Amino acid sequence: MRLTFDEIKNEIERVFLKYGLKKEDAEICARIHTESTYDGIYSHGTNRVPRFVDYLKKGWVNPKAELKLEKDLGAIRVYNGNMAPGVLNALKGTDIAIELAQKYGIGMVGLKNTTHWMRGGTYGLYAAEKGYTAIMWTNTEACMPAWGGKDCKLGNNPFVMATPDMKGGIIQLDMAISQYAYGKLEVTRLAGKKLPFPGGFDKNGNLTDDPGTIEETRRILPIGYWKGSSFSFMLDILGSILTDGIGAADLDAEKTGSCGGSSQVIIIIDSKKISEVEKIKETIEKAIKYVKNSELDENTKEILIPGEDYINFRKEHNEKGIFVDDKIWETIKKL
Secondary structure: EEEOHHHHHHHHHHHHHHOOOOOHHHHHHHHHHHHHHHHHOOOOHHHHHHHHHHHHHHHHOOOOOOOOOEEOOOOOOEEOOOOOOOOHHHHHHHHHHHHHHHOOOOOEEEEEEEOOOOOOOHHHHHHHOOOOEEEEEEOOOOOOOOOOOEEEEEEOOOOEEEEHHHHHOOOEEEEOOOOHHHHHHHHHHOOOOOOOOOOEEOOOOEEOOOOHHHHOOOOOOOOOHHHHHHHHHHHHHHHHHHHOOHHHHHHHHOOOOOOOOOOEEEEEEEEHHOOHHHHHHHHHHHHHHHHHOOOOOOOOOOOOOOOOHHHHHHHHHHHHOOOOOOHHHHHHHHO
């Protein structure tokens, strides 16, 4: 079905208010979920609402909790998220890191004991819209096998980089360290489609493009095979160390849902203190033009730069209304 932005946001806000969020917090979280859906990230927008409500009901997310400062090291601060809604913690953490970057040129906030931040790209966009460069990631519970393994020992540890192009646009990378995030597997399965490329293994150890099969085996494929496996491992370790938090091994033992107790690192840089605005603009323009001037292969119509896909989703949703899966919407309406 197709709905307006306000129809989606108002319904999600109703649900969040019902399950204990304060009015202001419910509005913020509902807006973030709706914006993710508007940008085509359905898996972490409307599709994630029922699970978030389930976590609220189980006490795995504390709607009344607040960030608590634990360490102040100048340009670095560490906060305990106290299992508050991850969206609220990450937004506050990004605001604090921006304030530090204004003062020092760079600011880092470590968030420990927090919960799922939903779409990580939300916070990269948020910082870039304010004129800052962002590098951030979260660790997760184990949901991906290490390269050569069968059982899950690594998180898919979403990683984000974003920067303004100084012309009103934003360049952004927002990715899980698995070839496809579980949310993407769900969206593809619900649409009755196959993945464009193999995304994991079936029960016999064969690569497959069937999302449902991969969901069953939980043998998702790390990006770049052994390289992605190593990248995920390092993100988990650094996420834990730089926040004084915990990693996948302990998150698995906690058993408080997806990303319950996770550690997030938010690094914000004021690039304008390093380079002149015109030079930044020229550098980005040159890079985009150079890449888009590639000789295309037989199956490609256009080279997309990071973040360009969500702009295309916005155009479609502006013209036709925002897509929401019928079954997901029915579930939300019943909450």
